[in-house]
Every structure is written in structure tokens, then in C-alpha cells.
Amino acid sequence: MEDIEPAFEAVYVGCYDRMVRLARLTSADTVPADEIVQDAFVQLLRAWPRVENPVAYLRVAVLNGCRSWGRRRSVAARRRGEPPPSWTVLDSDAVAVRDALAVLSPRQRAAVVLRYFEDLPEAEIAAILRCRPGTVKSLLSRSMASLRGALDDG
Amino acid sequence: MDEFEDRLRRGLSHYAAAMRVARPPLGDLVSGPARLTRPSRARRRVVAGLALAATAVTVVAAMQLRSATTEPDEARVDTSSETPLRSAGASPKCQPRTATDGIVATGPIGDGRTWEVQVSGTPPAVRTAVRVDGVQVGGGYHDQISWATVVNQGFLMWHLETSADGVLLYGEVPRSAAWAEVGLADGRAVTLCPTGVPGIEPVAYVGGGISGQVDVAEVAVFDRDGRQLAHARVDQIPVEPGEPYGLGFSLEVDRELVRLPLEGDEWPSVDRDEMTVLASGQLPSGEWRLLAGADEDVVAYTVDLPGSAEVAGSTGTEDTLFAGARWQINWVDGRHFVSGLTRADATTVVLGMEDGSTVEVPTVDGSAVGFEGRLFAMPLPEGAAPTNWDARTADGAVVERADGVADAFAGVTQPNVGTALPVRAAT
Numbered sequence: 255m256e257d258i259e260p261a262f263e264a265v266y267v268g269c270y271d272r273m274v275r276l277a278r279l280t281s282a283d284t285v286p287a288d289e290i291v292q293d294a295f296v297q298l299l300r301a302w303p304r305v306e307n308p309v310a311y312l313r314v315a316v317l318n319g320c321r322s323w324g325r326r327r328s329v330a331a332r333r334r335g336e337p338p339p340s341w342t343v344l345d346s347d348a349v350a351v352r353d354a355l356a357v358l359s360p361r362q363r364a365a366v367v368l369r370y371f372e373d374l375p376e377a378e379i380a381a382i383l384r385c386r387p388g389t390v391k392s393l394l395s396r397s398m399a400s401l402r403g404a405l406d407d408g
Numbered sequence: 409m410d411e412f413e414d415r416l417r418r419g420l421s422h423y424a425a426a427m428r429v430a431r432p433p434l435g436d437l438v439s440g441p442a443r444l445t446r447p448s449r450a451r452r453r454v455v456a457g458l459a460l461a462a463t464a465v466t467v468v469a470a471m472q473l474r475s476a477t478t479e480p481d482e483a484r485v486d487t488s489s490e491t492p493l494r495s496a497g498a499s500p501k502c503q504p505r506t507a508t509d510g511i512v513a514t515g516p517i518g519d520g521r522t523w524e525v526q527v528s529g530t531p532p533a534v535r536t537a538v539r540v541d542g543v544q545v546g547g548g549y550h551d552q553i554s555w556a557t558v559v560n561q562g563f564l565m566w567h568l569e570t571s572a573d574g575v576l577l578y579g580e581v582p583r584s585a586a587w588a589e590v591g592l593a594d595g596r597a598v599t600l601c602p603t604g605v606p607g608i609e610p611v612a613y614v615g616g617g618i619s620g621q622v623d624v625a626e627v628a629v630f631d632r633d634g635r636q637l638a639h640a641r642v643d644q645i646p647v648e649p650g651e652p653y654g655l656g657f658s659l660e661v662d663r664e665l666v667r668l669p670l671e672g673d674e675w676p677s678v679d680r681d682e683m684t685v686l687a688s689g690q691l692p693s694g695e696w697r698l699l700a701g702a703d704e705d706v707v708a709y710t711v712d713l714p715g716s717a718e719v720a721g722s723t724g725t726e727d728t729l730f731a732g733a734r735w736q737i738n739w740v741d742g743r744h745f746v747s748g749l750t751r752a753d754a755t756t757v758v759l760g761m762e763d764g765s766t767v768e769v770p771t772v773d774g775s776a777v778g779f780e781g782r783l784f785a786m787p788l789p790e791g792a793a794p795t796n797w798d799a800r801t802a803d804g805a806v807v808e809r810a811d812g813v814a815d816a817f818a819g820v821t822q823p824n825v826g827t828a829l830p831v832r833a834a835t
Binding site: 275348354 | 415419431593634
């Protein structure tokens with residue numbers, strides 16, 4: 255194993271699981287989250303000397319990875335008729351949220367997950383999604399309206 | 409926090425907690441197969457995007473620029489709109505611009521040298537040339553299949569070329585783009601303003617020259633509302649600052665924000681997944697493959713070369729393919745790689761060397777996949793320097809040949825540099 259700074263290892267141990275969950279939540283589990291997160295850590299390691307906020311870097315890398323993968327995957331899935339991935343057992347809240355998230359667009363889903371799972375402020379979400387804070391506000395507003403409808407229906 | 413938000417947070421938390429996550433040992437990530445010791449999956453994915461985007465033959469010549477005599481203490485940016493280097497996050501001010509002469513960007517670089525990017529042709533045969541002091545140092549061109557990936561799938565082709573004088577970066581953006589932003593590894597950003605070219609409706613172009621030794625980290629394209637239309641991380645590709653180096657990469661548009669096909673009708677093309685592998689072989693860096701296929705409108709063939717973003721091949725009707733330059737030379741693993749299309753009665757392509765020796769390349773029948781001709785692809789032995797190139801029937805009769813063979817092979821001596829020769833009937 256190459257020499258790895260303890261600080262990097264600490265980020266890896268501390269953030270890996272959460273990044274996998276972030277990938278799965280924002281993608282509705284349509285991507286190989288582990289691979290994308292591992293890629294993100296590889297990118298982080300390469301960029302380590304110049305990265306000031308590793309967690310923020312990872313979030314961007316993971317979301318970019320999901321988005322890039324998701325487009326190709328969706329095309330391939332339509333063509334080949336692949337079944338959706340299997341799931342672990344969920345409680346009723348989790349099932350309701352999972353199903354509700356499915357009604358959102360990928361960008362809306364990312365905004366919701368970053369806001370209500372990662373607890374990020376709108377400005378930081380805007381930086382990650384590369385849009386204006388007002389756009390995030392609008393995304394969240396529309397998303398919440400959709401989610402209310404979906405969760406209430408459920 | 410209202411009750412609904414609380415329910416959402418709780419549900420997300422439960423949902424996430426139910427996910428089983430198996431974190432591999434860090435050592436596996438760092439030194440395991442296909443990780444840091446080889447290109448990461450992230451990089452491979454970029455290359456896959458390139459392969460999708462580019463049967464476009466990237467013709468990127470290493471820049472022959474003279475070395476800077478002093479080490480610049482600051483990067484300098486020159487673009488067609490004279491946009492200065494700015495801090496990331498500053499507001500860009502690009503005005504719509506059309507280049508009737510096709511010169512979409514120009515400016516100084518290095519020690520008083522002038523670069524320009526010119527776009528010419530009509531879709532799908534769109535060419536890009538980058539010149540420094542009037543001498544072409546790189547560029548690329550689209551054929552029907554690569555143009556189709558731009559228009560139909562939103563894969564935008566970009567090129568980056570480095571030299572001791574700096575970095576030249578140029579590429580395609582959607583027409584709805586207001587600006588492109590080049591993020592440097594040091595945190596600064598460069599704004600590039602789009603320029604349209606009459607007759608090329610689906611995309612506009614940006615270009616920029618950055619003096620000094622800078623490391624480009626990412627490229628993003630935005631609309632006037634600041635929404636990100638396309639993005640690519642560039643630090644996933646090994647660029648060597650200061651060394652003459654060229655690469656092509658693709659930006660994939662956000663399909664929620666950019667309507668496909670871009671600004672018009674879908675271009676006919678053959679899906680790569682529908683192509684058949686007609687020949688393949690091994691090189692030191694991996695497998696090469698010759699694929700071909702056809703649909704109702706066009707036929708296509710392509711050659712995947714290992715470890716290279718460069719893809720040889722062409723797409724069109726039988727008539728257009730046979731009328732064009734169709735014998736291609738590429739460079740991979742320290743040797744030339746030849747490929748192309750020949751007549752249906754030509755069973756062998758023969759490359760003759762100056763010392764009288766020959767290399768015979770068998771052709772494969774393309775009729776099974778819709779071709780009326782035969783195809784060939786093969787790496788040449790290291791050091792082979794052909795001076796003659798012809799196609800022969802089974803009884804040895806020469807039926808086609810290429811001219812200018814020696815010069816063409818001499819000009820292709822590094823990865824990401826390729827050329828194609830027109831072919832004429834032997835008399």
C-alpha cells in the first residue's frame with residue numbers, strides 16, 4: 255500500500271459509508287454507489303494536496319459520478335430491460351420516502367438529499383449543484399410540493 | 409422546522425440507515441487492481457465518453473512552440489472576447505458573437521505568439537483547426553457518427569493542448585450556453601465566451617489560451633441563468649504541464665437543461681452497441697477492435713485503440729465512405745496502426761517498405777454487417793516505415809492504392825495524432 259496520510263485515512267473511514275448512502279439516495283439506487291464513491295476517493299487522493307475541504311470535494315465528486323453514470327445507465331437499462339436493483343428491508347418511513355423521492359427529477363432529488371440528509375445550507379447546495387441559491391430555493395420548493403403529494407398519497 | 413420536514417429527515421435517515429455498506433480496506437482502494445496504479449474507473453469512464461463521442465478522429469499535433477525563457481509568475485488568459493483571468497464566482501460578461509470567417513477565438517500566448525481557433529465545413533464534416541503564428545498545431549474533425557453523438561446525445565468535443573508557452577483549450581458548447589468556465593487547479597477560473605459559426609446550428613464554440621504552466625482541473629458550461637449545462641473534470645486525464653501534449657475529452661450535457669437533439673433533427677447514425685466486432689487483437693497496452701454495422705441510412709465502422717481517446721473510423725453512405733479519405737494511420741504503443749475500407753474484391757492490403765519488405769494485412773468481409781466493401785485493421789511492427797500502400801485481389805492484382813504514403817506515416821509518430829489518406833483506383 256502506498257503511503258497514505260493519516261488525515262486522508264480518517265476522511266476515508268469517517269465518510270465512506272455516508273458517501274455511499276448519499277450516492278444511493280440521490281440516484282434512487284440506480285448507480286453502482288460503491289464504485290462511484292471509490293472513484294471519488296481516488297480523485298480526492300490525487301487532488302489531496304490542494305483540497306481544502308475534503309468532504310465538500312467528495313460530495314461534488316460523488317454527485318458528478320452519479321449523474322454521469324446515471325445517464326448512461328438509464329439509456330442502457332431502457333435498451334436491455336434490466337430489472338431494478340434489489341433492496342434491503344425498510345421500515346414504513348423509509349419506504350415512503352424512497353417512493354416519494356422517485357417522483358423527483360435527479361436534480362430535485364439531489365437538492366432534497368443535500369438539504370435534508372446532509373443538512374447543508376442552500377448556499378452550499380448551490381455551490382455543489384453549480385447554480386444560484388435562488389435556483390436551489392426554487393428546486394426545493396417544487397420538490398417539497400411533489401413530496402408532500404407523494405407522501406400524503408402514500 | 410415543520411412537521412413535514414421532520415418526517416422527511418426521519419425518513420431519509422431511516423432509509424439511509426437501512427442500506428448495507430461494505431467499506432473496503434483503504435489499501436485495496438489505493439493499491440488494488442485498476443486503482444491508482446492504473447487509470448481509475450473515473451478516468452476510464454471519461455475515456456468511454458470519448459469513445460462514444462469520437463469516431464471523430466482527433467488530429468492533435470503536439471505544439472511546436474518555443475520554450476518560454478522565463479517562468480511566468482502568473483497565468484494570463486486570452487480569448488476572443490478578451491476576458492481576463494478572474495476569480496471563480498465572478499460574474500462573466502459575454503456578448504453573443506458570430507464568426508463569419510470561422511475564427512471563433514484568438515489571442516496572444518507565451519512570448520508574443522498568436523493563436524487562433526478556426527471552425528470550417530458544414531455538418532457533419534465540421535473541422536476545427538488551432539494555429540499558432542499561422543502554423544496549424546492541432547485540431548479535429550467530425551464525421552457523421554461523431555456529429556451524431558454531438559447532436560443526438562449531447563457529447564461535446566473539447567481539445568486541450570499544452571506546451572511550454574501555455575495551454576490552449578477549445579471546444580463545443582450548446583447554443584443556449586452563455587459562457588464556459590475553465591477551472592484551474594489553483595482555484596482560479598477562466599471565462600470563455602461562445603461564438604457561433606453560420607451554418608453550424610447545433611453548437612457554438614469557445615476557445616482560450618492560458619500562458620504559463622497551469623493545470624486545468626475542470627470545464628463547465630452555463631446558460632444565462634447560471635445553470636450548469638455541461639461539465640467535465642479534466643484532472644482525471646494525465647496532462648503534463650509544460651510538455652507538448654494534446655488530448656480530446658468530452659462534456660456531456662445535462663439532459664434536463666439541454667434539449668436533445670441539439671437545435672434540430674436527429675442525425676442518422678449507427679449505435680455502437682449494435683456494431684459487430686469483425687477483428688481484434690492484442691497490443692502491449694490492451695486489446696484493439698474493429699467494429700462495423702449499418703442501419704437503414706448509413707454504414708459505420710470504427711476502430712477502438714487501447715489506452716487512447718483517439719478512435720479511427722467513419723460513417724456515411726457507401727458512396728460517401730468510398731469517396732472520402734478512407735485509409736487511416738494512427739499511432740499506438742510505439743508503432744503505426746492502419747485501418748480502413750477497401751473494395752469488395754480486395755482480400756489483402758499490402759504495405760511496402762523502402763527496403764522492399766512488405767506487411768500484408770488481410771481484409772474482412774463487411775457484407776454480413778451491411779458493408780459492400782471489406783475492412784481492415786492491424787498494428788504494424790515497430791519501426792515499420794511504409795512507402796507504398798495498396799489493396800490486392802486474391803490473385804495479387806493491385807486494385808487500389810494510396811499516394812503520399814511515406815510522408816503520411818512520417819507525420820504520425822505519437823498518440824492522438826492521426827491522418828487518413830484518400831484512395832484511388834490502381835491503373
